[in-house]
Amino acid sequence: MDFDKLILGIDIGTSSVKISLLDSSTSKSIYAKSVPTKAKTSSSHQKGDEQDVFNILKAMQECLKSPGKIMEKVKAIGICGQMHGIVFWDEQFVQTFWDNEFTNETKKLVSNLYTWQDARTDLKFLTKLPKPRSHLKAYSGYGCNTIFWLKENQPEILSNFKHCGTIQDLIVSILCNQGKPVMSTHNAASWGYFDVIECSWNTDILIKANFPVYLLPLVVQPGKIFGTLYETIYHIPKGTVVGVALGDLQCSVIATLTSMTDAVINISTSAQVAFVTKIIEKQCDGVEYFPYYDNHFLAVAASLNGGNVLDCFVRSVLSWVSALGLNITEDELWNRLLHLPDEEHSTPLIVNPLIFGERHDPTTFGSLINVTNNNFTLSELFSGFCKGLINNLLKMMPREMLLKAGIQRIIGSGSVITRNHIIKKEIENCFNLPLSLQMPEDSAFGVALALLKNNPHLFS
Ligand SMILES: Nc1ncnc2c1ncn2[C@@H]1O[C@H](COP(=O)(O)OP(=O)(O)OP(=O)(O)O)[C@@H](O)[C@H]1O
Numbered sequence: 001m002d003f004d005k006l007i008l009g010i011d012i013g014t015s016s017v018k019i020s021l022l023d024s025s026t027s028k029s030i031y032a033k034s035v036p037t038k039a040k041t042s043s044s045h046q047k048g049d050e051q052d053v054f055n056i057l058k059a060m061q062e063c064l065k066s067p068g069k070i071m072e073k074v075k076a077i078g079i080c081g082q083m084h085g086i087v088f089w090d091e092q093f094v095q096t097f098w099d100n101e102f103t104n105e106t107k108k109l110v111s112n113l114y115t116w117q118d119a120r121t122d123l124k125f126l127t128k129l130p131k132p133r134s135h136l137k138a139y140s141g142y143g144c145n146t147i148f149w150l151k152e153n154q155p156e157i158l159s160n161f162k163h164c165g166t167i168q169d170l171i172v173s174i175l176c177n178q179g180k181p182v183m184s185t186h187n188a189a190s191w192g193y194f195d196v197i198e199c200s201w202n203t204d205i206l207i208k209a210n211f212p213v214y215l216l217p218l219v220v221q222p223g224k225i226f227g228t229l230y231e232t233i234y235h236i237p238k239g240t241v242v243g244v245a246l247g248d249l250q251c252s253v254i255a256t257l258t259s260m261t262d263a264v265i266n267i268s269t270s271a272q273v274a275f276v277t278k279i280i281e282k283q284c285d286g287v288e289y290f291p292y293y294d295n296h297f298l299a300v301a302a303s304l305n306g307g308n309v310l311d312c313f314v315r316s317v318l319s320w321v322s323a324l325g326l327n328i329t330e331d332e333l334w335n336r337l338l339h340l341p342d343e344e345h346s347t348p349l350i351v352n353p354l355i356f357g358e359r360h361d362p363t364t365f366g367s368l369i370n371v372t373n374n375n376f377t378l379s380e381l382f383s384g385f386c387k388g389l390i391n392n393l394l395k396m397m398p399r400e401m402l403l404k405a406g407i408q409r410i411i412g413s414g415s416v417i418t419r420n421h422i423i424k425k426e427i428e429n430c431f432n433l434p435l436s437l438q439m440p441e442d443s444a445f446g447v448a449l450a451l452l453k454n455n456p457h458l459f460s
């Protein structure tokens, strides 16, 4: 088929980088690819969660290499990714990126990514911090709180680098060869200390607390163009427009939502239930209102426990298997777990799977209930973890809340739902609403679609 104008969407996830090529005339995805980043790296802090930026960039390059000559048709690039996290860099890193191989020298020009799962800012530390002036609270793993922690404990990180942003902001800067980042409200709100209504950082509060406000990027509305591609790469022509980076959550919703009466459940590394609304209701624990598009908000129950919990379960089983002197590959184990026969027990095993705590309750962790002499099996355990994740989402965003907002259908997205039949069935059982499923390239597709919707003139 001959395509005229394509839009490239890139999603920098926690576990993988995904790309999608969208045909602007049909709004359909014509190509998708996903590459695992394997970026987790050791952290100087026991509760830290850091990723190696080079591994992320290499995964992105592998994705970009794969479509080949068709990339000549790309007219615009949209980037989204994991929210809340922060990375620091030097202008030189961005300026020399396209000339260099990754070396130990260039490594010094960029920090690790401190991710949204970073828990170093524990409750004790957070209580010392000023209260943000925003309808959004600032939790552990949020960029501004990580800066507060670094200022007190590792000030050299702040003095070594001039700029910071989310990982997706860094990638936008690299593509346009502009060291200084510009952020969208999606990502600024995910850092904390940002007033969405005023579209401004809480600079006064932060200055009083001795926060290095000069590090905070300029913020613009989502959908704005950041700049243009610095040079022809992977057949994408120099000068192609690049949008300001967006949040992966908002992009997974834009990719899937067709009506205001739909809610989206997205489960990949984390898990969330969300719906679009014009009003911010009185906040209840576990539900937050993130900026969406056009003065709308996303009411979100964002759980820290999603595919990462199942991943952790798989790793535990792998280590037991290896301790027993046996051997099975990770992929084979996933495959077996996903195809274990269902079991029926008069007393079912109940798994509370909150092994990562929750933002609104960071010190309560997982547990097993009702272990009997016949239900402690691999099948029951795995399915218990899967079901527990959905029950937790239901607790955070009760069905009544969805019904009150006029929701009539749930759209499921994210690779963990599409690959896991136990999770699919439990969503239907718990939420008792029709469930429709989306293909796994959701956020990468969504960021391309957002660019098309916000800038139709670029493709007419
Ligand atoms: N071989 C496998 N088979 C089935 N599921 C797997 C397999 N490997 C990983 N997973 C699950 O997929 C999850 C990661 O999903 P995905 O690659 O969509 O994440 P991501 O897009 O990087 O995350 P996010 O969008 O939240 O940042 C893991 O946490 C794990 O639960």
Ligand SMILES: O=C(CO)[C@@H](O)[C@H](O)[C@H](O)[C@H](O)CO
Binding pocket: 013, 014, 015, 081, 082, 083, 084, 116, 248, 249, 269, 270, 271, 272, 300, 302, 303
């Ligand atoms: O899952 C994520 C990263 O891969 C996050 O960006 C979530 O989307 C985010 O943590 C959450 O859903 C909103 O707080």
